[in-house]
Amino acid sequence: MEKITLVKEIYTEAFKNWKSFILENYFKIFxxxxxxxxxxxxxxxxxxxxxxxxxxxx
Numbered sequence: 923m924e925k926i927t928l929v930k931e932i933y934t935e936a937f938k939n940w941k942s943f944i945l946e947n948y949f950k951i952f953x954x955x956x957x958x959x960x961x962x963x964x965x966x967x968x969x970x971x972x973x974x975x976x977x978x979x980x
Contacts, residue, residue, distance in 0.1 A: 937949075970977075 937946075
């Protein structure tokens with residue numbers, strides 16, 4: 923738990939004084955797109971598992 927708090931503190935300190943509107947929005951868009959891609963991959967995996975897809979080529 924201490925490591926998570928430390929990473930959070932480092933992250934907030936790194937981006938606290940950003941004044942660039944373009945970079946700030948770029949990273950927001952990038953983080954949301956990463957989240958959506960991970961959610962899409964998780965959905966695809968759950969869908970394949972639930973339909974009985976065989977992951978082995980053997």
